[in-house]
Amino acid sequence: MPTMPFRTARYTQAYFLFGAIFVLIVAFRGSVWISPLRWRFLQLSGALSYCLYLIHHSVGDGYEYLLKRSGVPLVFYVGPSGAVLVRTVIMLGVSFGIALVSRKYLEQPFLSLQDRFTEADALRPQVQPTSPVDAA
Secondary structure (H helix, E strand, O other), rough: OOOHHHHHHHHHHHHHHHHHHHHHHEEEEEEHHHHHOOOOOHHHHHHHHHHHHHHHHHHHHHHHHHHHHOOOHHHHHHHHHHHHHHHHHHHHHHHHHHHHHHHHHHHHHHHHHHHHHOHHHHHHHHHHOOHHEEEE
């Protein structure tokens, strides 16, 4: 059984490992070893990652609810490993689908407005143009 100091250091060790991987990726960013990170699917996964993080539990809960409600004994038909595989495939597909729709219809329209609301525009004095009729 691990000692208490070891248990408290586990997160620190994981952070160190992921930090080291991140530093290596940045250091060797032009390398052939890092080229899989430039694949279109991985870049899309990175762009969708926060939305995927937010919705995947809800999708899993929805899957479990619908499976129980349907009364289909999936484990009986495909076994425990098959049930996990089916759940994984459905969760990934539905989660990516929701994230893609969210990106197209929610995130991108808001991101297209960001150039209209810059800090420089907020600091610039708003001068109302005067019309020739007002000057007379």
